[in-house]
Amino acid sequence: MLKKPTPGVQYIVCNTDIKSLDSCPTDILSVQIGEHLTRGFGAGGDTRVGEKAAEEGRFRVKRALKDAELVFITAGMGGGTGTGAAPIVAEIAKESRALVIGVVTTPFSFEGKRRFSLALTGIRRLRPAVDNLIIIHNDRLLQFVEQNSPTGHAFAVADEAVSEGILAVSQLINVPGEINVDLADVKSVMGIPGGALMAIGRADSQSRYPAQEAAEQAISNPLLDIDIKGARGILFNFSGGPDLTLGEVNDAANLIAREVHPDCTMFFGMSTPSEEMRNQVKLTLVATGINPALPTNWLAEMGETIKEVLTGQRRLK
Structure with a gap:
């Protein structure tokens, strides 16, 4: 780091x-x-x-x-x-x-x-x-x-x-985007009590729906014994190339919304398209207000x- x-x-x-x-x-x-x-x-x-x-x-x-x-x-x-x-x-x-x-x-x-x-x-x-x-x-x-x-x-x-x-x-x-998430948004989400997680999902052009695949990857969150079901605070941001459409992002956002609490506070951002990210999608997700789970074994x-x-x-x- x-x-x-x-x-x-x-x-x-x-x-x-x-x-x-x-x-x-x-x-x-x-x-x-x-x-x-x-x-x-x-x-x-x-x-x-x-x-x-x-x-x-x-x-x-x-x-x-x-x-x-x-x-x-x-x-x-x-x-x-x-x-x-x-x-x-x-x-x-x-x-x-x-x-x-x-x-x-x-x-x-x-x-x-x-x-x-x-x-x-x-x-x-x-x-x-x-x-x-x-x-x-x-x-x-x-x-x-x-x-x-x-x-x-x-x-x-x-x-x-x-x-x-x-x-x-x-x-x-700190990095400006097409749709920005600022410190006030982060404070609003992070101030919600309960368990929290940070997850990242990635997909490329080999996937038919890369934005949705990135969302599914972040939701499944293999690194933590905790998921976003019932979360009361969500902050997520998509980054990709100029080929990433708002429709794709919308479908992926709806996928996330179906997993969280009906009254969840949600903030959404979208980074400025980059040629370096062409044919790629990255989703960064922060969820709060969820119940921690136990470690395994x-x-x-x-x-x-x-x-x-x-x-x-x-x-x-």
Whole structure:
């Protein structure tokens, strides 16, 4: 994500590990937290250290977020710094009166139950600190990774899933189009309580109805254990070439409308046609006001506790 500059977007990396910060590109704003607490090292998997580090670095974080109107906070839940610091960073962003969206990942099954338990605790603490929270279950990404792929590739796929959705929403706001979606529209949709998702659908000229296929792909949303059925807030944007017609877009929009709540708040945008997108269609979709679902396989076997934590119905002690 850091290698994909977007107009109007400032990237900020917040960490306790000074070596990690030193490896960031020079055009990225690096914020070291817990300088005295960790002495430039990581949190050692201790979420309490991550939380205290964020508190120690509160002024630096607040200064970095000054004048921000929309803040995406991304973190991998289950580790020390991300899990512990993310809720504090979110609180600081809210104090700056920004719209704050959390986009987090849960651990892969192979990372162990303890790490997932820590992730649930982090999600529980982060949820009330943000305007909306999008959770990506890493195990869902494994279907896109070959069995013999290195472990690092699985984490790279998870990072790409997070960055693609965030960049797409940022481009909706900052890149002018034929029909524009602005920050007020995003705030209106993201302010609707409940579960949320970001999805992207793509199709090309090999499809008879590419716009509809892109919509169906986004609706099916294979990356998340959640769909848009019953959603009370929808924001979507089509981009394509000069061959993309308003009729195609209308049919695809109707397909989306049939899946959501009858009283759903909907905003629609259409990017300026581009020759680079000729014979291609891309749909970016944001849905809110939906019920979160459980992760699959062994995580689901942990029972109703997981569901209640993810939906905010239960607090972990």
